[in-house]
Amino acid sequence: MHELGIVFHIIKTVERVGEENQLSTVSSVTIQLGEVSGVVHTELADCWKWAVKKTELLKNAELLIETIPAVTFCEGCDTTYETVRHGRICPHCGSGHTYLVQGNEINLKEIAAC
Template identity: 30%
Template structure:
């Protein structure tokens, strides 16, 4: 289950950024992850919930996952096309000489935090 390792890194990075921004609480994280990572969305959600429930700073934080479909470009004819994890032949010329250009992403798009009241409260 590599989802736990992925989410440990995500929670650590988001928490660090939130603390550096002076936040009082992590409210949410938006994560963009490619289908070619073979991460299971339900397992990612479960791992995030388990990791964030243990700490008052992150407890109740929301996770928004954007799954990125695989996209390749044909090195023979230049066609760019979306596909599933297994079928990567070019639909235009049936070439197997393709290069993956999307679908392996793993990035935090945004984090949402609560900041202290500007009146010093």
């Protein structure tokens, strides 16, 4: 389960930021997950609930998840399209010369603290 590893990394990063900024409590953490990042939202949320209870700074912090839509670019016709809906083959021209532009990221967006 790589979700637990992701949660540990987020917590470590937030704790470092908290120390640098002398934060006493973090109330929420917002992350952005790409639609095709391979991260299961429910698993990530469950791991978060378990892991933050073991920290001081984030003990009751909420995890907020925003989804970044997956978008693919077609080199054949220079257009973009929804990756999940259409896959690797361009729905406009049928070309397979495509690549993912966005949608596989995992970003720490915001830390709300007291």
